[in-house]
Amino acid sequence: MVTITDVANAAGVAPSTVSYVISGKRSISPETRRLVEQSIRKLGYHPHAGARALASSKTNVLALVVPLRTDLNVAVVMQFVASVVTAARAHDYDLLLLTKDEGPAALQRVASSAIADALIVMDVEADDPRVPMLLALDRPVVLIGAPDEPAGLTCVDLDFAAAGARCVNHLADLGHRSIALVGPSPAVYQRRTSYAGRFLRGFTEAAQARRVSATSHSCAHSYEAVSSCLDELFAGDPGITGLVVHNEAVLPALLSDLRHRGRRVPEDLSVVAICPESMAENHAVSLTTVAIPAAEVGELAVEMTIRHLGGQVAGEVRLLSPQLTQRSSSAAPPN
């Protein structure tokens, strides 16, 4: 293994000088710098991460806690992961992947062992049991999502309540008087996943405010579940003309089943989907969407984390305004 001493010897300087050349923490004569940098390249020197962490109390690693559940939309989860790693690397941090399944103890372990400098936590629940532990961690923590009681934790997410309202308002503005929400799996609601509840609340409140008749339905991923969800939905109110779909995974099945039923989109039924922009065009009809800005949220999460590491105090809750793009799946209701 090539050590800092090897580099120092090769360059004819002290190890500390090599360290300073690398960190830039004190001024170095151009000549010395050249010599050192050349030796570094020639020897293929890479500082030993462990030694560095031990001496500096900094690992340059961020930990990301991801849900592995299949009742969530994996494609969206993947988008978050992708944007977080990419942003982390852009700031010279590596990313350690933790799973929610390991529970709170894993967070404790990673923080106390100095495996990572900070944590980013996904799939937050309204009353997330990890919050107290996270607060006690004495390492920066950023949540992607927001519990009911952030309790001083930093959070970043799409403003799902506003997103729910935005969908209702769009349909109401088009003239729809009776609409329905097709939401995530029952399991997602059951464990009180933060975004699901917030969206539902925004949807419901806006529907009341606009005096639009509205129902909401939880829907699992299988084709059968989608089908019976639609059965239930139209049985409850045959006059429904607008659908808000907060469950990207069921969109293909849902659109296909609607065609089976002879309900044309958007002539008979308007559809608004909450999903990543990139998925709007992958269907028979191009979808009116409220975008889930996964890339932006992931990047922000990393930036906020790094700001904390730089000393900024925690507690900011940043909810991004929803953006609706009308495409071909929504129009005025029939008649």
Place this chain on the structure above:
Amino acid sequence: MVTITDVANAAGVAPSTVSYVISGKRSISPETRRLVEQSIRKLGYHPHAGARALASSKTNVLALVVPLRTDLNVAVVMQFVASVVTAARAHDYDLLLLTKDEGPAALQRVASSAIADALIVMDVEADDPRVPMLLALDRPVVLIGAPDEPAGLTCVDLDFAAAGARCVNHLADLGHRSIALVGPSPAVYQRRTSYAGRFLRGFTEAAQARRVSATSHSCAHSYEAVSSCLDELFAGDPGITGLVVHNEAVLPALLSDLRHRGRRVPEDLSVVAICPESMAENHAVSLTTVAIPAAEVGELAVEMTIRHLGGQVAGEVRLLSPQLTQRSSSAAPPN
């Protein structure tokens, strides 16, 4: 921070004794063990990962290189990632996530900085430019996938050539004489992604052997791409009665478009999909599949990696036999 010395003092023993209690590398009297373990719990001691890595030259971290491309099936990638983290944790290893985008230099960096003990690499290309670097790394490496020239690297994957043949044989056995392959995006073929080429080869060779007329078509993810792919496919041979789909992401669009065209599955057209078992039932028709055993492959990759860390020599290439499950999407051809 709680150190090993704190624990030692609390227990009234030497630091080395605490270390040995933890590692189990020498025998400890029951009494001492009890004392030490109690102090560890009371103080909430977690060994400092950096210090440990420095002293022992072991990080207990595995690095996983994932593709971030959207032309790949993200859901499948996510399944691999999930099984790899889970298996790694089961062996007491943490997982560091690297992206293919960072290129070969990142592998060098992670290996040389002793950030991880070993690497697992996904999205392998037939002539993968990372292979020489990987060989020079002097850390264990396991590929998920297989380049044309493994050159002594350890590989694990589904046997995609056999999978391609299996699909053809299934359709041929049912009596189909004219079939087509709907494959991954052009981009996937262009960068010579290992599994795509192997599958195509198996498909083509088996078709020749069975004297079945066969064409193959690359297909991007958008609805339009799927539609024009089917246009092209039926224009080339209107008599096609069997479709092999090696591109899970287009399945919903493809099935929906077939219905549009009035081609019933399986009455007019049989469909065999290569995808994770879990996706077989998420469509209007339950799909005959050749399973992509992501969970198994991920686990195996981790196990092989750990065996290498234990001293086993590299070079094993392990290709899992494909397993076909017939469901409702394939049947004898019409007439």
Place this chain on the structure above:
DNA sequence: TTGAAAGCGATACCAC
């Protein structure tokens, strides 16, 4: 502008 040396917190060898 540079060098010397004291840690950082474990592990593992050498004694006893």
Place this chain on the structure above:
DNA sequence: GTGGTATCGCTTTCAA
């Protein structure tokens, strides 16, 4: 069965 301590490779203070 246990303790003492050199060592791992780097950062950073103190001195010059």
